[in-house]
Amino acid sequence: MAAASPPPRTPRVQVTRRLPAATEGRMATLFDTVFSPDDHALSRDELAAAMADCDVLVPAVTDVIDAELIAAAPDRLRLIANYGAGVNHIDLKAAHARRILVTNTPGVLxxxxxxxxxxxxxxxxxxxxxxxxxxxxxxxxxxxxxxxxxxxxxxxxxxxxxxxxxxxxxxxxxxxxxxxxxxxxxxxxxxxxxxxxxxxxxxxxxxxxxxxxxxxxxxxxxxxxxxxxxxxxxxxxxxxxxxxxxxxxxxxxxxxxxxxxxxxxxxxxxxxxxxxxxxxxxxxxxxxxxxxTPHMGSATLEGRVAMGEKVITNIRVWADGHRPPDQVLDGLR
Known part of the structure; x- marks a missing residue:
């Protein structure tokens, strides 16, 4: 398998859901970031389109990223920086096979x-x-x-x-x-x-x-x-x-x-x-x-901002050519 090319210094990042304003502001400053225009769960076609036009995808628990979607993604997609600790909505084996790194946000919630x-x-x-x-x-x-x-x-x-x-x-x-x-x-x-x-x-x-x-x-x-x-x-x-x-x-x-x-x-x-x-x-x-209650166990402003900081750190470390601190290995953290 050929060696992967170095990550772009300013990666194009697709975010699937609206994040806290402080997080979106920092991401806009640091990366070439495309944000969701509203806060709806992406359809399968919308998710495929987002994956086709980025170096880094920032999904949430509402985004089911299965083997078929990963197989269809272009080689450009190199990192899935999940906004959340759980990763059961991402096919980790398929991502590994495509040499796409997956990170999450453990500990902060x-x-x-x-x-x-x-x-x-x-x-x-x-x-x-x-x-x-x-x-x-x-x-x-x-x-x-x-x-x-x-x-x-x-x-x-x-x-x-x-x-x-x-x-x-x-x-x-x-x-x-x-x-x-x-x-x-x-x-x-x-x-x-x-x-x-x-x-x-x-x-x-x-x-x-x-x-x-x-x-x-x-x-x-x-x-x-x-x-x-x-x-x-x-x-x-x-x-x-x-x-x-x-x-x-x-x-x-x-x-x-x-x-x-x-x-x-x-x-x-x-x-x-x-x-x-x-x-x-x-x-x-x-x-x-x-x-x-409506899946609000981790719904504090402080927690959501801390999740965003984890995502940003994972992207920045990866873009610098290093292993992200929260890379998910073997399906579980």
Missing amino acids: TEDTADMVMALILAVPRRLAEGEKLVRSGEWKGWSPSGMLGHRIGGKALGIVGMGRIGQAVARRARAFGLSIHYHNRHRLPETVEAELGATWHADLDEMLGVIDLLTIHTPRNADSENLLNENRIARLRRHVYLINASRGGIVDEEALVDALERGRLAGAGLDVWAHEPAIDPRLLALPNVVM
Whole structure:
């Protein structure tokens, strides 16, 4: 295979979605940047056209970049600088085969996402969304000893699937609220980290599911995690369990989840992500014990600007002829 030519000093960069003004301003100054005229998810044809006219593509989670699109891209496209940490929407093997580097933005959204998860952990058992709707409806008749009774979380057991940066950040917050921490991970954490978090490792996910009171998901979506929480595993959860997912839609089997909630096999759920975003199963919309947010787990201005800085750094280092600091290898970071 012939050696690749050096990157252009001022690369042409195509950005698929609107970014914070500060980020767009810096990118416009540093690169030959083409921005999206509005903030809509690009169609497949629009995405192909963008890939055909740039050295660097800056996509977001809404852009599915599969093997066919990558194969059709001209040799000019050399870097996909993803605006986000997750890369399950990019065919990494196809990109590698075309010698297209892929980068992401790890680490900068950890605390924001953990805050949102903790908010859902509190909101679902305490029925915050139901209470807010009741007040707005004008039907609230005032305080009552038996009104809007929920459940306390202190003293309960929280199960965490995926104990990476975000999972550990959630564990720290949850421990402060009096929850005991259980986790399932491909690899056990060092004893010092377990001691800091008060965390108990379960090598067997199915075994952990039977001993917890709340469950939160923090694993990437890939071939191994697709429908990881399937019908059989959801059935292992006890009836009083609340399930939280602010990771990726598709990790939880939505059909099985809806069925369990409708039949009272689960106490409730807090969902920030969906299998077929932005479409949401209308049966979920009808359930009062499900708190739903529009994929906003990382939606802080500070986090979005930090993501932009990561993207800019990756492009600049690549344009200088060096390996970008956040290059994605082997499909996962």
